[in-house]
Amino acid sequence: MANYLIVGGAGFIGVNAAEHYAQSGHAVTILxxxxxxxTANNLKWIQTEHPSVRFVRADIRTDQTLLETEIAQCDVLLHLAAQVAVTTSVVDPRTDFEINALGTLNVLEAARCAPxxxxxxxxxxNKVYGAMEDVPVICEGNRYAYQNLPHGVAEEQPLDFHSPYGCSKGAADQYVRDYSRIxxxxxxxxxxxxIYGPHQFGNEDQGWIAWFLRCALLGNPVTIFGDGRQVRDVLDVGDLIAAYDAAIKNIDRSSGRVYNIGGGPANTLSLLETVDLLEKTNNSKLDHSFSDWRPGDQRIFVTDVGRAWRELGWTPEVSPKHGIARMRTWMAANLEAVAQAFHT
Structure with a gap:
């Protein structure tokens, strides 16, 4: 049994990770x-299902002493806390920086000073790669595609931070790498x-699959920013946690390394294809309209997951069709909480 500390553990990914590690017999603390x-709904759920999960209320920007105390007691630290929306970072870049860059530095310093x-x-x-304007993109029907990247974007792609969010996450990304080297x-x-899956509430600025699904179930319209042909590789949260496990299990190989983790070329959706999939799943039309592109939006991003496969033995297993169906089941069962979270 190991002690797991999940920083940002009441979020969508964090609460799924907490469930997984608690079920596996580990001691889990959420900060x-x-x-x-x-997050309050997620915390209530995880503590009901797994009463052994500890909760520590703290802010990575300001509560350094508490961070140091908790990190000194853990064997594995998942740092998931973040400001996650590009649009929010444009409106309030200082807060975005303080959470993503400064907050990560605080976590790293607490880890460095631990006994x-x-x-x-x-x-x-993937936003650390920017708009990738030098990579040729073509239009194929209702989706964009890379002209010369059949396997997607590999870790060798140059970094190019776009938007305050890209800058803050990119800075944190490099600090985490450097704390291994130095x-x-x-x-x-x-x-x-x-990433998508159960316990993701989503909003218009972040978590688009959850947002589209929420709107479909509540009968609300969806605004598509851009032309709807934007493509993303999507990954079920269970597959993501399997990647975490693989990195931990192979830490002698993975330490100091960077891995692109996504659904890969076999698990891609355009926004228009997502609308079509949800209409078929719900057997009803999803009212949608179009608006201007948002700052920092990529026409396409598809992950090359080859390094994770070669070094960690990890590959995605859940298809978008099955993963989104599982997510729909959860959201339909918790629709009142989902609606209340956004004061609908």
Missing amino acids: DNLSRQG RPPILLYSST YGLRTVVLRQSC
């Missing part, structure tokens, strides 16, 4: 400031694509 919509520094996994983002911490950076 979260409960600032995001839906026995834990394994540290960092939840990064201080010998066992850190792993996971540049995640679009």
Whole structure:
């Protein structure tokens, strides 16, 4: 049994990870400031299902002493706390920086000063690659496609931070890498694509599959920013946690490394295809309209997951069709809580 500390553990990914590690017999502590919509619901659920899960209310920007105390007691640290929306970062870049960059530095310093520094996994983002304007993109029907990247974007793609969010997450990404090089911490950076699954409340700015599904179930219209042909590789949260497990299990190989983690070319959806899939799933039309592109939006991002397969033995297993169906079951059963989270 190991001691797991999940920073940002009341969020969508965090609460799924907490459930997984609690079910596996590990001691789990969630550290979260409960600032995001839906986190209070997630915390109530996980503590009902798994009363052994500890909760520590703290903010990674300001509560350094508490961070140091908790990190000193853990064997594995999942750093998932973040400001996650590009649009929010444009409106309030200072808060975005303080959470994503400064907050991550605080976590790293607490880990560095621990008597026995834990394994540290960092939840990064594909946004560190920017708009990739030098990569040729073609239009194929209702989706965009890479002209010359059949396997998607690999870790060798140059970094190019776009938007305050890209800058803050990119800075944190590089700090996590460097703390392995300079201080010998066992850190792993996971540049995640679009993750979806149960306990994701989603909103118009972030978590688009959850947002589209929520609107479909509530009969609300959806605004598509751009032309709807934007493509993302999507990954079920269970597959993501399997990637965490693989990185931890193979820490002698993964320490100091960066991995692109997503659904890969076999698990891609355009926004228009997602609308069509949800209409078929719900047997009803999803009212949608179009608006201008948002800052930092990529026409396409598809992850090359080859390094994770070669070094960690990890590959996605859940198809979008089956994963979204599972997510729909959860959301339909919790629709009142989902609606209340956004004051609908």
